[in-house]
Amino acid sequence: MKSLKQKILTDGSVISNTVLKVDTFLNHQIDPKLMADIGKEFAHRFAGKSITKILTLESSGIAPAMMTAMELSVPLVFARKKKSVTMNEDCYIADVYSFTKKETNQITVSKKFLSPEDQVLIIDDFLANGEAALGLYQLIQQAKATTVGFGMVIEKSFQPGREKLLLTGLPVESLARIESLANGMVRFIEHEEMSVK
Amino acid sequence: MKSLKQKILTDGSVISNTVLKVDTFLNHQIDPKLMADIGKEFAHRFAGKSITKILTLESSGIAPAMMTAMELSVPLVFARKKKSVTMNEDCYIADVYSFTKKETNQITVSKKFLSPEDQVLIIDDFLANGEAALGLYQLIQQAKATTVGFGMVIEKSFQPGREKLLLTGLPVESLARIESLANGMVRFIEHEEMSVK
Numbered sequence: 022m023k024s025l026k027q028k029i030l031t032d033g034s035v036i037s038n039t040v041l042k043v044d045t046f047l048n049h050q051i052d053p054k055l056m057a058d059i060g061k062e063f064a065h066r067f068a069g070k071s072i073t074k075i076l077t078l079e080s081s082g083i084a085p086a087m088m089t090a091m092e093l094s095v096p097l098v099f100a101r102k103k104k105s106v107t108m109n110e111d112c113y114i115a116d117v118y119s120f121t122k123k124e125t126n127q128i129t130v131s132k133k134f135l136s137p138e139d140q141v142l143i144i145d146d147f148l149a150n151g152e153a154a155l156g157l158y159q160l161i162q163q164a165k166a167t168t169v170g171f172g173m174v175i176e177k178s179f180q181p182g183r184e185k186l187l188l189t190g191l192p193v194e195s196l197a198r199i200e201s202l203a204n205g206m207v208r209f210i211e212h213e214e215m216s217v218k
Numbered sequence: 219m220k221s222l223k224q225k226i227l228t229d230g231s232v233i234s235n236t237v238l239k240v241d242t243f244l245n246h247q248i249d250p251k252l253m254a255d256i257g258k259e260f261a262h263r264f265a266g267k268s269i270t271k272i273l274t275l276e277s278s279g280i281a282p283a284m285m286t287a288m289e290l291s292v293p294l295v296f297a298r299k300k301k302s303v304t305m306n307e308d309c310y311i312a313d314v315y316s317f318t319k320k321e322t323n324q325i326t327v328s329k330k331f332l333s334p335e336d337q338v339l340i341i342d343d344f345l346a347n348g349e350a351a352l353g354l355y356q357l358i359q360q361a362k363a364t365t366v367g368f369g370m371v372i373e374k375s376f377q378p379g380r381e382k383l384l385l386t387g388l389p390v391e392s393l394a395r396i397e398s399l400a401n402g403m404v405r406f407i408e409h410e411e412m413s414v415k
Binding site for chain 2: 044045046049050051052053054056057079080083084087088090091094095096097098099101130131133134
């Protein structure tokens with residue numbers, strides 16, 4: 022997605038070989054026009070799938086997921102992060118390990134918002150190790166609902182998340198795929214068709 | 219705002235005399251069409267103010283704030299909640315006491331996203347005791363920026379938040395003002411003009 026890649030180049034900051042900061046437009050300050058374009062792009066990439074719901078994780082996933090839900094005219098559900106959840110029969114719960122924070126959090130979603138009839142598209146802001154996306158996938162599985170695919174705004178393709186998600190057999194659509202952050206420079210994977218399987 | 223009040227009546231649940239649950243459309247599952255209408259309504263109520271930025275608090279404020287930012291074509295910034303923040307010269311920090319959780323959290327925003335030139339509209343999902351909104355107001359004051367007003371989706375008018383916010387001298391616009399939740403029923407404040415001062 023050209024406008025997103027351009028934005029990453031102009032406004033993103035490479036903090037290290039593995040960390041890209043995009044807090045000026047994606048996960049602290051948010052550019053609404055870009056979010057609208059992201060929503061349109063995800064809707065386009067998953068066109069023809071009968072999506073009934075968008076699932077994301079608080080907080081940074083909410084803005085792009087919201088605009089995708091808007092484009093597809095379906096509800097958005099965001100899972101909540103908790104340090105530790107006591108067993109609760111009203112919620113689906115999954116463990117998500119954070120490599121950044123080196124801790125396991127639990128993510129939860131109320132059982133009433135995922136049902137076996139649902140066809141759910143998972144949206145998140147970053148794909149790195151895939152832990153958050155797989156946690157969301159587990160919540161959908163617990164509900165015996167169907168996952169339609171994964172829509173990720175920025176993918177750090179040099180980390181193993183994409184491969185892990187592909188093991189589910191589901192399509193993974195990332196709007197900007199970053200091959201490398203070496204030498205303080207963002208290099209995208211170029212010349213690549215990212216059509217939905 | 220008629221469509222919002224209707225939604226509260228049909229989909230909200232009165233849990234107690236003070237608690238209204240709206241997790242089916244506002245703060246867990248989100249209705250994107252309603253959020254778009256909310257964004258339009260806030261833009262209308264604060265029309266003519268030279269707003270440069272929307273400020274909200276993660277997570278439930280993000281969706282309505284996002285749609286307001288979209289309508290006004292300005293960036294959205296969401297403050298983050300933390301249990302406790304070590305002094306950090308890159309951030310503005312304010313204390314927010316939660317009456318529900320009976321604990322004080324800190325909310326933070328990066329200094330780079332609020333500057334003295336900014337005219338900031340505060341948006342949040344609920345106005346009850348006003349602590350969160352006043353915390354956001356403090357962040358804006360620390361930045362020597364201007365607060366334009368407070369836009370609240372649902373106001374529990376029987377709690378003291380509105381009065382506290384009005385002490386700032388700024389306009390408070392709530393899209394649904396609830397007079398009472400007694401006897402398991404939502405009663406709105408009726409016949410009221412809520413024009414921007």
